[in-house]
Amino acid sequence: MTAAASDLDRLLVAIAKIPTPWKEWPGGYPTRLDLALIDAVMSIRFRYGRERSDGSWTGARGAVLRYQKHSEHVSHSEKMSYLAGQDPVALERVLNRQKVHAGKTKASAIVEAAQRLVGIGVTEPGDLQPDNAEHRKQYIGVSGLGPITWEYLTMLLHSDGVKADTWITRFVQQALQKLVSNEEAGALVKEAAQKLEVTEKSLDHAIWSYASTGGLKINPR
Incomplete structure (x- = not known):
């Protein structure tokens, strides 16, 4: 239209x-589906962040960088499975305790979304297809996640939007x-x-x- x-x-x-x-x-995460997913969810009603004098970051960017360090020991092929297997409460300590709505933390939404995507074989950036109805359905099927951050997720990987x-x-x-x-x-x-x-x-x-x-x-x- x-x-x-x-x-x-x-x-x-x-x-x-x-x-x-x-x-x-600033670019996204064309080789890291797990980091793109974390960024997309953490960005909900949250500032991007700024770099501190010690090189660390605040905001959503800071959460992504902390998780990147937390998961650096995991092989590339296992990154999404590792995220899907995280305990949401423990993941909160890495990210933060923000919520997507009153009854759900962002950490739990991230883990559930990762589980749903891994469950349909989406484990690499190239696996996620913006126009694939099933991929979109699995993401927005997580309470608190919707079409805006779905599009942002695809932007952080390989799509315009x-x-x-x-x-x-x-x-x-x-x-x-x-x-x-x-x-x-x-x-x-x-x-x-x-x-x-x-x-x-x-x-x-x-x-x-x-x-x-x-x-x-x-x-x-």
């Missing part, structure tokens, strides 16, 4: 106000001066990327970086 020209034009005007050069997409989270959606809403859903915001950003002849990831990150560091007049709750 093509967005109304007026909506696209308004978004393009807002995008043109983002300082250049844009902050570059837009993670239409709160910052992206609020940026689009402010540009259009009206409310739109996450899905509508994501679709419009993809359309803008095509118009600008840039990757969806690069535009996603430019908008997110701008919006999350004060570019919006009204901060999302």
Whole structure:
């Protein structure tokens, strides 16, 4: 479905106000499905993080790096199976104790998602197919996980896309001066990327970086 020209034009005007050069997409984990999964889930309602003076990181990035060190003794072919076999309570101590909702920790959601993917033979980045309905069903079948972080997971591996989270959606809403859903915001950003002849990831990150560091007049709750 093509967005109304007026909506696209308004978004393009807002995008043109983002300082250049844009902050570059930091890259994902094209060889590590386990780390991509952890990043996708830990990113839910959580800051990306910043590097401390000692080289460690805060936020979601910090959690991923701590797990990477925690699992460095595991062979590459066993990484996903190792994650699927983690005790969620013990994994909390490596990551943190955040929750995806009141009744479920992010650690338990990560372990369940890993178990579901391993159960259908998805153990390597190349195994995960963004358009595979069964792969998507297994991921979003975990309570607390949904289509936004599913798309982000595929972006962290090998696919182009837009993670239409709160910052992206609020940026689009402010540009259009009206409310739109996450899905509508994501679709419009993809359309803008095509118009600008840039990757969806690069535009996603430019908008997110701008919006999350004060570019919006009204901060999302």
